[in-house]
Amino acid sequence: MANPTIHGPNFSTYVRSVRMALEEKGQAYDLNAVNIFAGENQNEGHLARHPWGKVPAFEHDGFDIYETTAILRYIDAAFGGGSLQPDDARGLARMGRLRRRAGCRAVSCLRPRNAWTV
Numbered sequence: 228m229a230n231p232t233i234h235g236p237n238f239s240t241y242v243r244s245v246r247m248a249l250e251e252k253g254q255a256y257d258l259n260a261v262n263i264f265a266g267e268n269q270n271e272g273h274l275a276r277h278p279w280g281k282v283p284a285f286e287h288d289g290f291d292i293y294e295t296t297a298i299l300r301y302i303d304a305a306f307g308g309g310s311l312q313p314d315d316a317r318g319l320a321r322m323g324r325l326r327r328r329a330g331c332r333a334v335s336c337l338r339p340r341n342a343w344t345v
């Protein structure tokens with residue numbers, strides 16, 4: 228099977244979440260550093276992967292998926308290694324909270340310096 232590809236810039240906290248999941252799984256991957264400041268996320272090629280032109284988009288062996296939470300769930304199910312998710316209700320709830328904060332809070336820290344919208 229081919230290595231998966233993450234389409235998105237390394238500085239994105241969403242992209243970082245996907246990278247962390249793949250690292251935890253011990254799964255090699257390629258990073259296509261779509262430059263959102265140069266508008267590459269609005270290119271036809273990227274819009275075919277993600278209709279709203281956001282990053283990350285994810286590709287694995289002919290399967291395309293976007294939205295970070297969906298990507299993370301796919302990685303957990305598709306690749307070997309231990310589960311990335313707790314199996315109890317409270318653990319799952321805390322995990323969901325942390326994941327949202329990693330995206331929203333961390334990105335909002337960058338917003339005064341960078342003017343893109345999430």
Ligand SMILES: N[C@@H](CCC(=O)N[C@@H](CS)C(=O)NCC(=O)O)C(=O)O
Binds near residue numbers: 239263268280294
């Ligand atoms: N709901 C999306 C949000 C992704 C998102 O907002 N990504 C930002 C960068 S961190 C983006 O693509 N910004 C470019 C733009 O809005 O034009 C997800 O969870 O994957």
